[in-house]
Amino acid sequence: MHCKETQPSIMPDQSKILLIGPPNVGKSAFFNRFTGMNVSVANYSGTTVDYTAGKLDMGDKSFLLIDVPGTYTLDATNEAERVAVEMLRGKPTGVICVVDANNLESSLYLLLQVLEQGLPVVIALNRFDLAREKGYDIDHARLAKELNVPVIPTVAVTGQGMDRLKENLKETIEKGDIPSLDWGIESDARWEKAETLAGRVQKIGTSSLLTRQKLGQWLIQPWPGLLMAFLVLFLVLASVVGIGMGLRRFILLPLFRGAIIPQIIWLVEYMLPAGLWQNILIGEYGFLVKGLEWPFTLVLPYVISFYGALSVLEDSGYLPRLGALLDGLLNRIGLQGSSIIPLLLGFGCGIPGVLATRNLSSPKERIIVSSIICLTVPCISQTGAFISLLAERSIAVFLAVFVVAGIALVISGLILDRRIKGPKLQTLMEIPDLLVPSKEVVFKKVWLRVKHFIMDGALPMMVAVALAALLYETGLMAAWGRLLSPLVTGWLGLPEEAAVPLVLGILRRELTVIPLMEMNLSLLQLFVGAVVALFYVPCVAMIAILAKEFRLHMAFAVLAVTTIISFLAGGIFFRLGSFFLTL
Amino acid sequence: MEKAERACKLAGTGIIQSTLLFILVWFIKGLEYLGSRWILLGHFYGQLFYSKMIETEAKLAGLKPGMKVLHIGSGHLPLTAFCLGSWGYEVEALDNDLQAVSSGKNMIESSGLGSRIKIKQGDGTEVNCSDFDAVWISLHVFPKEEVLRRVISTLKEGGKVIYRNPRGLLKYLYPRMDSSEDMGRGSCQKMKQSMGKETVVLQKCPLGEEENPLTLCCLRKDQEGIIHYVPDNPLLAPLGLRPGKKVRVCARECFGGPVIAEVERRRVALDRLLAGEIIVKKGEPGAL
Numbered sequence: 001m002h003c004k005e006t007q008p009s010i011m012p013d014q015s016k017i018l019l020i021g022p023p024n025v026g027k028s029a030f031f032n033r034f035t036g037m038n039v040s041v042a043n044y045s046g047t048t049v050d051y052t053a054g055k056l057d058m059g060d061k062s063f064l065l066i067d068v069p070g071t072y073t074l075d076a077t078n079e080a081e082r083v084a085v086e087m088l089r090g091k092p093t094g095v096i097c098v099v100d101a102n103n104l105e106s107s108l109y110l111l112l113q114v115l116e117q118g119l120p121v122v123i124a125l126n127r128f129d130l131a132r133e134k135g136y137d138i139d140h141a142r143l144a145k146e147l148n149v150p151v152i153p154t155v156a157v158t159g160q161g162m163d164r165l166k167e168n169l170k171e172t173i174e175k176g177d178i179p180s181l182d183w184g185i186e187s188d189a190r191w192e193k194a195e196t197l198a199g200r201v202q203k204i205g206t207s208s209l210l211t212r213q214k215l216g217q218w219l220i221q222p223w224p225g226l227l228m229a230f231l232v233l234f235l236v237l238a239s240v241v242g243i244g245m246g247l248r249r250f251i252l253l254p255l256f257r258g259a260i261i262p263q264i265i266w267l268v269e270y271m272l273p274a275g276l277w278q279n280i281l282i283g284e285y286g287f288l289v290k291g292l293e294w295p296f297t298l299v300l301p302y303v304i305s306f307y308g309a310l311s312v313l314e315d316s317g318y319l320p321r322l323g324a325l326l327d328g329l330l331n332r333i334g335l336q337g338s339s340i341i342p343l344l345l346g347f348g349c350g351i352p353g354v355l356a357t358r359n360l361s362s363p364k365e366r367i368i369v370s371s372i373i374c375l376t377v378p379c380i381s382q383t384g385a386f387i388s389l390l391a392e393r394s395i396a397v398f399l400a401v402f403v404v405a406g407i408a409l410v411i412s413g414l415i416l417d418r419r420i421k422g423p424k425l426q427t428l429m430e431i432p433d434l435l436v437p438s439k440e441v442v443f444k445k446v447w448l449r450v451k452h453f454i455m456d457g458a459l460p461m462m463v464a465v466a467l468a469a470l471l472y473e474t475g476l477m478a479a480w481g482r483l484l485s486p487l488v489t490g491w492l493g494l495p496e497e498a499a500v501p502l503v504l505g506i507l508r509r510e511l512t513v514i515p516l517m518e519m520n521l522s523l524l525q526l527f528v529g530a531v532v533a534l535f536y537v538p539c540v541a542m543i544a545i546l547a548k549e550f551r552l553h554m555a556f557a558v559l560a561v562t563t564i565i566s567f568l569a570g571g572i573f574f575r576l577g578s579f580f581l582t583l
Numbered sequence: 584m585e586k587a588e589r590a591c592k593l594a595g596t597g598i599i600q601s602t603l604l605f606i607l608v609w610f611i612k613g614l615e616y617l618g619s620r621w622i623l624l625g626h627f628y629g630q631l632f633y634s635k636m637i638e639t640e641a642k643l644a645g646l647k648p649g650m651k652v653l654h655i656g657s658g659h660l661p662l663t664a665f666c667l668g669s670w671g672y673e674v675e676a677l678d679n680d681l682q683a684v685s686s687g688k689n690m691i692e693s694s695g696l697g698s699r700i701k702i703k704q705g706d707g708t709e710v711n712c713s714d715f716d717a718v719w720i721s722l723h724v725f726p727k728e729e730v731l732r733r734v735i736s737t738l739k740e741g742g743k744v745i746y747r748n749p750r751g752l753l754k755y756l757y758p759r760m761d762s763s764e765d766m767g768r769g770s771c772q773k774m775k776q777s778m779g780k781e782t783v784v785l786q787k788c789p790l791g792e793e794e795n796p797l798t799l800c801c802l803r804k805d806q807e808g809i810i811h812y813v814p815d816n817p818l819l820a821p822l823g824l825r826p827g828k829k830v831r832v833c834a835r836e837c838f839g840g841p842v843i844a845e846v847e848r849r850r851v852a853l854d855r856l857l858a859g860e861i862i863v864k865k866g867e868p869g870a871l
Binding site: 072102216217226323331332 | 816818833834835836838840848849852854856
């Protein structure tokens with residue numbers, strides 16, 4: 001979603017090449033092929049929420065290739081289109097216009113608008129393979145002749161046609177060819193031209209993908225689509241939990257507990273005398289023990305299983321179908337079908353979730369979805385911790401926590417929908433073709449997420465654990481526990497030590513949960529602890545993103561609201577639970 | 584009380600239903616009568632139940648101050664007429680109950696809107712709407728279907744009809760009218776309102792009757808049509824929804840969710856309100 005990006009404006013001297021095209025046509029796949037970078041790709045509109053730039057080497061020259069967010073037209077009716085128009089005006093050296101072979105006519109409209117800018121352009125006729133399977137026969141040579149611009153059929157995902165595209169781009173830029181126009185530049189004239197062009201170069205035959213099209217059609221009907229949606233979501237949950245537990249129990253736990261950690265303990269005991277430093281490294285909160293065990297055996301397995309499942313869902317094109325099926329229900333809590341994508345991403349990590357809200361049609365919806373993600377959607381690290389903490393003791397308590405999260409999601413949606421003013425916009429979204437996710441792409445995505453987790457998740461977690469070890473060993477933690485004891489013990493009914501995760505949780509969300517595992521809690525205490533953790537403040541990184549994407553006061557509001565709700569809900573559940581247990 | 588009695592006769596599906604409806608209408612009429620006597624109570628009642636609803640209705644129908652509007656079934660407390668008049672519309676209100684007309688007149692006179700709002704006695708089934716840009720029909724109007732047919736047949740082309748359907752518990756008392764599709768004379772948009780009401784906005788289509796215009800929202804699953812008119816939305820054309828294109832409805836989602844339309848093998852999910860603004864000409868149902 002939000003990758004290492006270099007701001008093109010910072011490098012005004014370098015020649016820029018723009019990658020422009022309609023949404024979900026595969027621009028980011030081109031970008032990755034050309035620059036060797038890895039920006040996120042998926043089978044739905046609006047995967048690229050911000051422009052991304054990378055280096056493109058052609059011969060002895062190097063250019064800055066800019067992946068512009070997908071636009072249907074250059075009429076500047078939304079943020080993405082304004083960005084695209086602005087970039088075209090910024091005098092780029094050349095433009096690669098990606099045309100969707102599956103939706104030729106409307107892609108041609110955008111192409112005509114791009115050609116009107118008077119810049120050297122090459123056309124990549126992408127998703128050529130799928131178009132052929134769907135029965136479209138496109139005469140690309142004729143299209144090139146009609147427009148007097150090079151047209152190269154490509155399949156960006158497999159890399160087909162990339163070299164030819166690069167060669168043509170180089171040639172066009174060197175010659176500085178500027179296309180000539182023979183159409184009117186009013187919208188109607190352009191549509192007419194696009195229609196005539198498409199009619200001339202495209203023949204429509206019978207599709208060889210009838211089964212898949214039928215399945216796609218079937219999945220979007222209320223019946224059996226809703227039943228299938230339920231099954232798919234259940235299957236996703238089951239495989240995230242099942243595969244994650246399997247990875248933990250049979251691979252990662254034996255590896256860390258059996259092989260790596262004993263070696264470290266042996267080494268530390270050999271090198272350091274027993275005492276404070278040894279305890280900090282390998283004691284109760286020893287950061288070489290818990291600091292490795294927690295991120296790698298508790299969270300990592302679920303990161304792998306969740307992103308595996310999510311990548312399959314993303315690339316298959318199922319998510320927009322799910323959005324359309326649930327749109328009517330989501331409307332009742334102020335959301336639209338398209339909100340399902342940021343929400344699901346939020347179950348992985350809140351940050352891409354909040355960033356993906358940029359695609360939503362109204363500011364009101366952006367605020368609602370982002371707040372819901374902060375308040376009620378646990379990230380996968382936290383879910384992993386919940387599974388380890390709860391599911392292994394009582395699956396009912398684990399499910400109860402998720403039921404609480406679901407109810408909170410609906411209630412917060414209802415309240416926010418009424419409180420936040422703003423126009424309600426109408427759903428209008430494209431339902432992409434159903435595709436078979438490529439194994440290569442799914443593995444690559446999971447691998448990227450794992451790398452990302454190790455750098456941005458596991459390392460901060462180790463630091464947090466080291467901090468905890470220091471506090472614990474110096475006795476500061478006990479003092480902190482006593483200080484918070486009226487709240488933690490009196491109100492929430494948890495042991496004094498449970499004040500610790502409340503501090504650590506600010507750094508990483510899962511750390512509100514994991515330390516509870518070591519405290520021998522009763523089932524009710526586990527549930528209360530989990531509820532507090534669920535609603536507790538989002539991690540530092542999330543707060544920073546909220547402040548950046550919205551305003552600082554939104555970040556503060558979220559901090560205040562989450563803290564209040566988490567303690568309030570925890571206390572109430574503790575009292576309710578104790579009451580029912582004494583019956 | 585004449586209206587309520589007619590209501591009972593027409594609803595006529597059961598004694599309990601008729602009795603309940605009679606009591607409800609009697610109660611509301613009483614309340615509105617009190618409201619017309621004590622103007623403050625009337626305003627409070629209007630703020631509570633009407634102002635917001637009428638505002639959203641006018642917006643949904645795309646009306647603008649200065650337009651000529653007829654309200655059928657204005658009652659003792661003509662709040663729809665009052666709100667519209669105070670926002671700058673030229674309003675004529677109609678009721679067949681002479682007593683209601685006189686208390687309605689009193690209310691309007693005392694609020695100083697007499698120049699913009701005219702209240703007359705008359706019957707909805709005999710009305711001529713050719714002068715008006717839009718016609719409101721109250722929930723309590725009977726026989727509503729007959730009134731609606733009369734309004735549509737006399738309304739000018741492009742004119743709007745706004746009527747209210749009961750939903751929730753109210754639908755057990757008042758008959759619902761889902762006949763807008765059969766009327767076959769224009770586009771249809773629906774919107775839920777509070778207090779168990781639903782607003783329906785019909786537009787008399789500027790097309791000849793023989794062409795049988797419909798909206799995309801009215802098409803059944805697997806029914807095809809040719810797009811005739813699309814509203815001003817910058818995304819519709821690039822998604823393939825342009826006049827002259829063949830469109831097929833491939834699904835209608837539950838819970839008031841979107842209509843899934845297919846144009847040139849491309850599927851688009853459209854909000855029902857938006858689909859209600861796209862006018863299509865009927866085509867034959869096609870195979871998958």
